Structures are given as C-alpha cells and as structure tokens.
Amino acid sequence: MPASLQDNDELQLTAYCDGEIDPVAAGEFERRMAADDKLQARYTRLMSLRKAMQALPQADLPSDLQARIQAKLNTEQANAERANTVGNVTVLRRRGWSFQALAASALLGAVISGSVLKTIDRLGQDDTVASEVVAGHIRGLLAPQPFDIASSDRHTVKPWFTSRLPESPQVPDLAAQGFVLLGGRVDVIENRPVATIVYKHAAHTVSLTTLKRGQSVPDQNIAGYNIRSWSDGNFTYVAVCDLPSTDLAVFERAFAAASPAPEIKQ
Amino acid sequence: MPVSVVQNKDDRNTFDEIFLPYLPEAYRLAQWLSGNASDAEDIVQEAAIRAFRGIKGFGAVNARAWSLTIVRNTALSWLTKNRSRKVTYINDLNLSEQQELEHEGLHGARIETPEETVLLKADAERLQKALAQLPTQFREVLVLREINQMNYRDIAEITNVPIGTVMSRLSRGRQLLIALLGDQE
Numbered sequence: 001m002p003a004s005l006q007d008n009d010e011l012q013l014t015a016y017c018d019g020e021i022d023p024v025a026a027g028e029f030e031r032r033m034a035a036d037d038k039l040q041a042r043y044t045r046l047m048s049l050r051k052a053m054q055a056l057p058q059a060d061l062p063s064d065l066q067a068r069i070q071a072k073l074n075t076e077q078a079n080a081e082r083a084n085t086v087g088n089v090t091v092l093r094r095r096g097w098s099f100q101a102l103a104a105s106a107l108l109g110a111v112i113s114g115s116v117l118k119t120i121d122r123l124g125q126d127d128t129v130a131s132e133v134v135a136g137h138i139r140g141l142l143a144p145q146p147f148d149i150a151s152s153d154r155h156t157v158k159p160w161f162t163s164r165l166p167e168s169p170q171v172p173d174l175a176a177q178g179f180v181l182l183g184g185r186v187d188v189i190e191n192r193p194v195a196t197i198v199y200k201h202a203a204h205t206v207s208l209t210t211l212k213r214g215q216s217v218p219d220q221n222i223a224g225y226n227i228r229s230w231s232d233g234n235f236t237y238v239a240v241c242d243l244p245s246t247d248l249a250v251f252e253r254a255f256a257a258a259s260p261a262p263e264i265k266q
Numbered sequence: 267m268p269v270s271v272v273q274n275k276d277d278r279n280t281f282d283e284i285f286l287p288y289l290p291e292a293y294r295l296a297q298w299l300s301g302n303a304s305d306a307e308d309i310v311q312e313a314a315i316r317a318f319r320g321i322k323g324f325g326a327v328n329a330r331a332w333s334l335t336i337v338r339n340t341a342l343s344w345l346t347k348n349r350s351r352k353v354t355y356i357n358d359l360n361l362s363e364q365q366e367l368e369h370e371g372l373h374g375a376r377i378e379t380p381e382e383t384v385l386l387k388a389d390a391e392r393l394q395k396a397l398a399q400l401p402t403q404f405r406e407v408l409v410l411r412e413i414n415q416m417n418y419r420d421i422a423e424i425t426n427v428p429i430g431t432v433m434s435r436l437s438r439g440r441q442l443l444i445a446l447l448g449d450q451e
Contacts, residue, residue: 014437018411020418049440052393053412059303061290069289069314073278076315143428164327191323 009039017046129189129215130238134222136187136196137207137240146205147183147198157184161195168195169210169235172258179206179251199251206241206251219245228252232259277321284329285317291330291414292337298409299341301398305348313340328423334414335424338406345402396446404439407432 015021016029033039140146149160154171161168161184173181179199187196187209199206211217215236217229228248229238237255239248285292292313297306317336324332397405403425410421422429 010437010441011433014440015418015433018418018436020433045444046440049443050412052390053397053408054415056390056393056413058294058413059297059306061293062307065293065307065310066286066289069311072311072315073281073318076318077278139428143430186327188325192325193327 013039013042013046017043017050129211130217130220130227131222132189133187133207133209133217133238134225134227134240136185136189136209137205137225138223140185140196140198140207141205145183146185146207148185150183152181152183154181157181157197160184161186165193165195167210167234169197169237170259171197172255174199174251174254174258177250177254177258178202179254201241201243201247201251204241204243206239206243206248208255209238209240211236211238230256232256277318280324281318281321284321284324285314285333285336288330288333289314292333294413295334295337295409296341298397298413299338299402299406300345305344309341309344310337312344313337316340328420331416331420331423334410334416335426338410338424342402342406392447393443396443399446400439400442404435404442407435408439408443411436 012021012025012029016026021029033043137146149157151157151160152173152175154173158168158171161171164186171181171184175181179201182198182200182205184198185196186193187207188194189209189211194210196207196209199208213231213234213236216231217227217236217238219226219228221227225240225242226245226248227238227240228245228251229236230252231237237252239251239255241248241251243251289310292310293306296309296313297303300306300309313336317333320336397408400408406425407421410416410424416424418429418432421432425432427435
C-alpha cells in the first residue's frame with residue numbers, strides 16, 4: 001500500500017522538520033502527529049535523514065587556499081594597474097600632434113565621451129532598474145505572501161524598515177483612498193537593499209519601491225505590469241501593478257498627499 | 267576622463283571582511299555541489315576573484331548569503347562548463363523519475379517511498395553516493411540546508427527562487443534521497 005499523505009502534508013512536514021512554521025501551526029501539527037502513526041513515522045524518518053546528512057564528514061579547508069587566493073588577487077590588482085598605465089602611454093605616443101592640440105582634443109574628447117557614456121550608462125541602468133523592480137514585484141506575487149512584514153499598521157512597517165535600511169520612506173495608510181496597507185518587504189535593486197511598501201487595491205497588489213533620489217525610471221509596461229515613477233525631496237518612487245496606469249496615477253496622488261514630509265534616518 | 271577600473275585598497279579590505287570569513291563554508295558548499303575536493307578548490311578561487319571584482323556591489327546586508335551566492339553561481343557555471351567530463355547526474359534516475367522531477371511544485375506527482383523504510387540505514391558513503399545522484403536543484407537546497415545550515419529565506423536568496431520553491435525542493439529532494447537509499451538495500 002503506497003503512502004497516502006497529501007502533498008500539502010508533505011510540505012508541512014518538511015517545514016516542521018526544518019523549524020520553519022510558526023508556533024501555532026507547529027502545535028497543531030504536533031497534535032495531528034500524535035494521533036497519526038504514519039505521519040509520526042515519516043517525521044522520524046525525515047529527521048534521521050537530516051541527522052545523517054549533518055553528520056557527513058567534512059573535508060577541512062586546505063590550509064594554503066586562503067594564501068593562494070590572496071596571491072591571485074595581488075596579481076590581478078597588479079596586472080590591472082599595469083594595463084591601465086600601458087594603455088595611457090600608447091595613446092600619447094600614437095598622436096603626433098602638438099601638445100596644446102592634444103590637450104585640447106583630449107579635454108573635448110573626455111567631455112563628450114564622458115557625457116555620452118554617462119547617458120548610455122544611465123539609459124541602460126534605468127532599464128535594468130525598472131525590470132529589477134518588476135522582478136521584485138513578481139517574486140512577491142509568487143511567494144506565499146508579497147511582503148516580509150505583514151501589517152496594516154503603518155507604525156509597525158515603518159520601524160521595521162528603519163531597523164533594516166539606512167534610509168526608509170514614510171509609510172502612509174491609504175485605506176481611505178482605496179489602497180489598503182498590506183506590509184513591506186526589502187527588495188534588492190542594483191545590488192542594494194531598498195524598501196518596498198505593499199498595498200492592496202481590490203484584487204490587485206501594488207508594490208511601491210523606493211529608490212535613491214534623482215534616479216529616473218520612465219513610466220512603462222514590463223511583462224504586463226504598469227510602472228509609474230515619481231520623486232520627492234528624498235526618494236524616487238516606483239509603483240508596479242497590473243492596474244491601468246490611470247489608477248496608478250490616482251495612487252501616486254494619494255501617496256504624495258499622505259507623505260508630505262519625508263524623513264531620513266540619521 | 268580616466269575611469270579607474272582597478273579595485274583599490276579599500277575594496278581589498280572590504281573583500282577581506284566580507285568574503286574571507288566564509289571561506290570554510292564556501293569550500294564545503296563547493297565541495298558538495300561539485301562532488302570532489304580539488305574541483306572545490308578551483309571553484310572557491312574563481313568565486314573569490316568574482317567576489318573581489320564585484321565587491322562594490324555588496325549591499326551591506328547579508329555578507330554570508332552574498333558570498334555563498336557567488337560560490338553557488340560559480341559552482342553551477344563550473345558544472346555546466348565541465349559537464350562533458352562529469353557524470354550527468356539526472357541520467358542516473360530512470361525516465362519516469364526524470365519526468366516527475368520536471369513537474370515539481372505542489373501539484374507535481376509525489377515520489378512514492380516504501381512505508382517500511384522508516385529507519386534509514388544511511389552510512390556516510392551510501393548517503394554521499396545518493397546525494398551525488400540528485401539533480402543539482404535538489405542537491406543544492408539540501409546542501410545549503412543541512413551542511414551550511416541556512417534557513418529557507420537565505421536559501422531562497424542564494425538560489426534565486428521563492429521560499430515556497432525552496433520548501434518543495436527540500437521536500438522532494440529528501441523523498442528522492444530516501445527512495446535512492448531504499449533501492450540500494
């Protein structure tokens with residue numbers, strides 16, 4: 001007779017073994033297990049597997065590995081420095097122009113290429129930023145819940161951000177305007193942790209990600225999600241939702257009106 | 267306008283503070299992902315260089331997860347690159363098992379394990395062999411959980427999947443291991 005546990009039980013059992021379910025659910029699960037020999041047996045088996053894996057013999061770190069890594073990095077650093085120097089010298093030699101012309105053209109070139117590069121860089125970055133923000137939103141929707149801290153109380157969400165991030169936004173409750181505060185999460189945008197506030201509007205989840213001030217993210221549609229961005233004195237906000245952009249405009253107005261005085265920790 | 271691409275001394279110090287403390291763990295992870303010790307050394311060295319080059323991208327949140335993410339990614343690309351020389355683990359499973367693995371998640375077919383395999387006779391060598399036979403996405407969550415002792419959240423961050431997927435992969439990975447260990451009786 002094959003085992004007849006439901007998939008859901010299997011997942012609960014896994015989470016229970018790993019100590020990843022909340023105390024209330026754990027208590028409930030223990031009561032069920034006490035009344036169910038088969039479930040109890042599965043638990044014992046999983047735990048014996050866990051113990052066996054944890055007891056696997058571990059090879060020690062080779063004693064010279066750290067030294068070898070340091071040596072490699074030294075070489076890498078030295079090579080890069082040399083490459084830089086050689087590159088500069090070659091450029092100077094190749095041009096047979098007068099020094100003044102050279103200086104002038106170099107300066108002009110630097111200004112042009114600098115600003116062009118910056119623009120290209122910025123364009124590329126904005127694109128990445130927008131898709132990273134959307135990725136955060138999608139990840140939130142796929143997870144069991146779209147937030148790390150669940151609370152409709154702004155006085156819970158704000159301190160939660162403050163304790164985790166150097167800069168945290170105001171967290172207004174916009175329930176009166178139709179956007180119910182669900183909670184907050186930390187997204188990683190361009191390798192930096194940023195605050196994302198999560199609201200619910202009817203059946204739609206709105207993620208509001210806060211970026212450094214001065215970053216501009218064009219309004220657009222990525223993967224079926226509308227993106228609307230605006231800035232105030234301290235942050236650039238990016239709202240992501242499958243709502244029409246007109247509704248996101250309403251959201252922007254509601255949010256902007258409710259957080260008139262953004263503050264920064266420190 | 268000279269743009270310095272060279273990492274400076276501060277970067278080196280940051281690297282020392284961020285990455286080096288996790289070297290033993292990085293080595294263990296690489297070893298269990300690649301399946302042998304000398305490959306693990308190569309992987310850790312390459313990961314260290316990647317970490318150093320990318321040290322400016324460290325977001326100052328979780329140094330351990332950041333470092334192990336790089337090690338994990340390096341190990342995976344290393345495994346892909348060297349696949350021709352390596353055993354392709356997934357082929358060790360039979361066809362129906364492979365198909366089951368393709369449909370992971372809540373509604374995927376469950377792996378049947380005999381009821382009587384309650385107590386595992388899992389000596390280290392057999393367990394090691396069974397672990398090596400698992401497809402990478404199961405092996406990595408199990409290694410991160412049991413060997414590196416990370417919680418679901420960190421595993422999700424490192425493997426870049428939602429927490430729910432971490433949970434279902436752990437569940438199915440363990441059932442697979444139990445089935446593999448049972449078969450070898």
